[in-house]
Amino acid sequence: MNFATFDLNLLRVLDALLSEGSTVKAGERLAMSQSAVSGALSRLRHSLNDPLFIRQGNRLVATDYAIALKNPIQEELERLETILAPPSAFEPRTATGVFRIAGSDFFAELLMPSLGDLLYREAPGLRAQLVDLVPHDYIASLERRNADIALIPDMELPEWVNRAPLFTSPFHVIARAANPGIEGLEAEDMMPVDVFCNLHHVLFSPEGNLAAMGDAALARVGKKRQVAMTVPVFSGVCRAVSESDLIALVPAQLAAKVAADFELAVFKPPMPIDPILIIGIWHKRNDKKPLASWVRGQVIDLMKQLDV
Known part of the structure; x- marks a missing residue:
């Protein structure tokens, strides 16, 4: 490649293609037409002597050479952006x-x-x-x-x-205030281990795992619980607990934030769980x-x- 004649604007196109995997999306990101991006890609292939991307269905798959360029090019473009930025201080009120x-x-x-x-x-x-x-x-x-x-x-x-x-973030137990399984218990106290293990649980797990830190903590004291369902979002965990007789272990800060809105009682867990x-x-x-x-x-x- 002759660097003296290389169009450095092409690096912005390569960076966008590596991030988006599509000439259409890269064009939207750069405010260029798809044909202009395709033309720039053709020039990049010629200059760098590599196909850079192989079409696979509707997506462009980067070659090993292109993948190796991704981080260095992104870093250099951002370094240039910092170098060329106006020297004036950042002003939040007018920034976009x-x-x-x-x-x-x-x-x-x-x-x-x-x-x-x-x-x-x-x-x-x-x-x-x-x-x-x-x-x-x-x-x-x-x-x-x-x-x-x-x-x-x-x-x-x-x-x-x-x-x-x-x-x-420590963990607390949440249950709906009207859950018959917690009758007689005082909120904010430690939930008895037999109550904790007898009631069924909702588990937060984006991946759908059926065990988590709570199960490991129970195992250390020779106990186990019944996980009735997993939910990929905390809001779903809280909603499920508020509308059923299920309980859940959630971060203490979240329990405190949503307890009133969801009409939940909050308890300390019956076994030690290392905070995160x-x-x-x-x-x-x-x-x-x-x-x-x-x-x-x-x-x-x-x-x-x-x-x-």
């Missing part, structure tokens, strides 16, 4: 743009209302989007969901990911992007208020 948060629907209850209020007051031109985590691969949410931050349980992270501890540390993670390349940095700081501050 989108900030994407990857997380479970737990954060629809515990983050988005307060973040929405904050943005309305301080940065009305910004939009926040809560998107699903990538199943089985939370770190991939930063790339595949184009997330500016992912809110996840603490875990080992690759070198290119930054982290911030947010809050520790929730962290925020983001790609290091976004460290100094003004918009992402500012909103990320607001999200982190709001989340730290949930620590108990």
